[in-house]
Amino acid sequence: MLTTIVGTLAAITGTCLMLPQLLKTLKTKSVKDVSWGMLILYFFNCIFWLIYGLLLGAVPIIITNVIAIVISIAQIVLQVRYSSRGNY
Numbered sequence: 762m763l764t765t766i767v768g769t770l771a772a773i774t775g776t777c778l779m780l781p782q783l784l785k786t787l788k789t790k791s792v793k794d795v796s797w798g799m800l801i802l803y804f805f806n807c808i809f810w811l812i813y814g815l816l817l818g819a820v821p822i823i824i825t826n827v828i829a830i831v832i833s834i835a836q837i838v839l840q841v842r843y844s845s846r847g848n849y
Contacts, residue, residue, distance in 0.1 A: 778803070780832060782836060783835055792843045792844055800833065804830070804834070804837065807829040814826060
């Protein structure tokens with residue numbers, strides 16, 4: 762039971778890791794403080810966890826990382842969009 766609770770908390774935290782930055786970017790329309798390196802690392806981290814989950818057939822890992830990938834792609838899109846507007 763403790764393992765399930767800790768695993769669930771880790772999944773929720775990991776999935777939501779990028780949400781504060783995404784919401785701030787949407788609100789301010791500025792990406793000047795967002796690191797490309799962090800975005801790329803987060804994206805690939807999610808990809809590798811998704812592959813790991815697929816290899817194990819672990820549905821919670823798969824779902825968590827699909828959601829995280831969508832969030833990271835949204836932030837990358839905003840990064841490109843607002844950087845090209847000069848809002849960096």
